[in-house]
Amino acid sequence: MALTEASREACATALDTLLARCDGVTAAMLAFRDGRPYVDRVRKAPMQGKFAAMSSSLVALGQSILREVQGGTLDHVLVEGNGGKFVVASIPGSGGLLVIAVLANHDARLGLVLGHAKTCALAVSAAIA
Amino acid sequence: MSGSESYKLLFIGEPGAGKTTCIESLSDIAPLVTDVRCTDELARLKENTTVAFDYGELSLGDQGRLLLYGLPGQSRFRFMFDVVRENLLGVIVLVDAASSLALDGLRETLDAYESAIRELPCVVALNKNGKPPSALLEGCEALLRERGMVAPILVADARRREELVRMFDLLFMMIENGVDPKTPTGEATWH
Ligand SMILES: Nc1nc2c(ncn2[C@@H]2O[C@H](COP(=O)(O)OP(=O)(O)OP(=O)(O)O)[C@@H](O)[C@H]2O)c(=O)[nH]1
Ligand SMILES: [Mg+2]
Numbered sequence: 001m002a003l004t005e006a007s008r009e010a011c012a013t014a015l016d017t018l019l020a021r022c023d024g025v026t027a028a029m030l031a032f033r034d035g036r037p038y039v040d041r042v043r044k045a046p047m048q049g050k051f052a053a054m055s056s057s058l059v060a061l062g063q064s065i066l067r068e069v070q071g072g073t074l075d076h077v078l079v080e081g082n083g084g085k086f087v088v089a090s091i092p093g094s095g096g097l098l099v100i101a102v103l104a105n106h107d108a109r110l111g112l113v114l115g116h117a118k119t120c121a122l123a124v125s126a127a128i129a
Numbered sequence: 130m131s132g133s134e135s136y137k138l139l140f141i142g143e144p145g146a147g148k149t150t151c152i153e154s155l156s157d158i159a160p161l162v163t164d165v166r167c168t169d170e171l172a173r174l175k176e177n178t179t180v181a182f183d184y185g186e187l188s189l190g191d192q193g194r195l196l197l198y199g200l201p202g203q204s205r206f207r208f209m210f211d212v213v214r215e216n217l218l219g220v221i222v223l224v225d226a227a228s229s230l231a232l233d234g235l236r237e238t239l240d241a242y243e244s245a246i247r248e249l250p251c252v253v254a255l256n257k258n259g260k261p262p263s264a265l266l267e268g269c270e271a272l273l274r275e276r277g278m279v280a281p282i283l284v285a286d287a288r289r290r291e292e293l294v295r296m297f298d299l300l301f302m303m304i305e306n307g308v309d310p311k312t313p314t315g316e317a318t319w320h
Contacts, residue, residue, distance in 0.1 A: 033165040033168060034165050036205070052205070053203075053205040057163070057180050058181075060163040060180045064162075096166075
């Protein structure tokens with residue numbers, strides 16, 4: 001797997017599509033599994049280095065918890081407050097190289113956010129294959 | 130100390146200094162390890178790096194339990210300190226004494242955590258080199274002194290439990306004797 005300039009652009013396009021299609025999503029980013037930012041698309045709040053690091057921590061902790069409880073492989077980690085939602089997931093097929101993080105308003109429909117995040121993750125997976 | 134008490138200790142230090150190794154050596158439960166394969170130049174030095182925190186426990190018999198937390202080394206994970214900071218009893222700062230950049234690593238760690246660890250009993254442990262050069266010891270002392278911090282510096286192999294336990298003896302001695310990290314009285318150096 002090689003992360004070329006073309007794959008970075010295709011990843012950015014996948015994030016743009018997510019932001020355009022899913023009401024309430026305010027930011028989305030791809031980060032490396034060890035917490036460095038790769039590509040981000042922001043509608044509102046700034047989402048940079050700290051979010052990349054936090055996203056990789058959440059994915060790692062999610063996977064650790066599932067290992068402890070024999071819960072299988074991680075689908076996503078959801079953090080939900082009364083002011084917003086934050087979803088992180090590992091990009092399938094990237095050998096765990098990248099994680100996706102999506103930030104949404106509190107009134108965004110959770111099912112839609114998860115569905116669009118998954119579609120985006122598959123697009124990213126295809127872009128870097 | 131009583132048998133039901135637990136005491137929380139934190140390991141910090143540059144990437145590769147040996148924080149995860151310490152907790153794996155010390156823990157008597159299967160430790161929580163949140164390492165992933167490195168994706169940057171750190172991969173030239175080591176395969177994996179911690180991205181959330183390490184966690185282990187060490188029984189002190191009827192004196193209670195030590196809860197051992199290890200943070201990631203990169204300062205981008207500084208936020209993780211706020212996750213574990215509650216009720217910390219002491220901090221162990223690890224240094225990769227085999228690296229030519231050991232002092233840069235310690236400086237970066239102290240810059241990131243100085244305000245947070247200033248009030249806590251602290252030990253500096255030089256790892257990966259049983260005979261660190263005196264220039265390194267002096268450099269570590271100078272970095273602490275510049276910040277008005279007091280901490281004993283010792284040499285310990287992170288893979289050897291019996292060597293690590295000495296750090297705890299030192300830390301508890303500091304705590305019991307009321308060493309106040311805010312008033313520098315000159316560093317004690319054990320090695
Ligand atoms: N020779 C030698 N190697 C050591 C020693 N301690 C740790 N190592 C090795 O050094 C490497 C780094 O150790 P880690 O424990 O992963 O370092 P860390 O501080 O947790 O690193 P990050 O999680 O990336 O911040 C591992 O490959 C260890 O086996 C030591 O005392 N001597
Ligand atoms: Mg580690």
